[in-house]
Amino acid sequence: MPAPDYAVEIAALEAAAASGELRVESDGDSVTYRNTSDLLKMLDYFRTKASVVSVTPPSLATFAVFCGD
Template sequence: MTIDHSDKIAALEAAAASGLLTIESEGDRQTYRSMSDLLAALAYFRNQQASGTPTISRPASTVAVFDPR
């Protein structure tokens, strides 16, 4: 399952263009410490969107069986 980051990317691009450090996307509000932090987040979400890599990973499951024979 891949996640669509287009809303987050659009909000980050708009903030970068206007010089703001606070974005609102998908009901969340995020304030970045600096423009370089905002641009790093933008690069991260663009890479995630381009690669189609899911950002949510599930841990692997392991099953142990005890056989007292």
């Protein structure tokens, strides 16, 4: 499963914050925030998620245990 791409959500939230709008549309969904503070908290949330995804590489390691009898 590929890592989620939060760029669309981040761009929509940034545009709304810049314009002072509380209603955000992204990928066919619409959310109206109660206030600018809530909108900015969600923006921080998505930025944090995006940074974790970009920093954390997928695990491709295989481990084996050998016992010598």
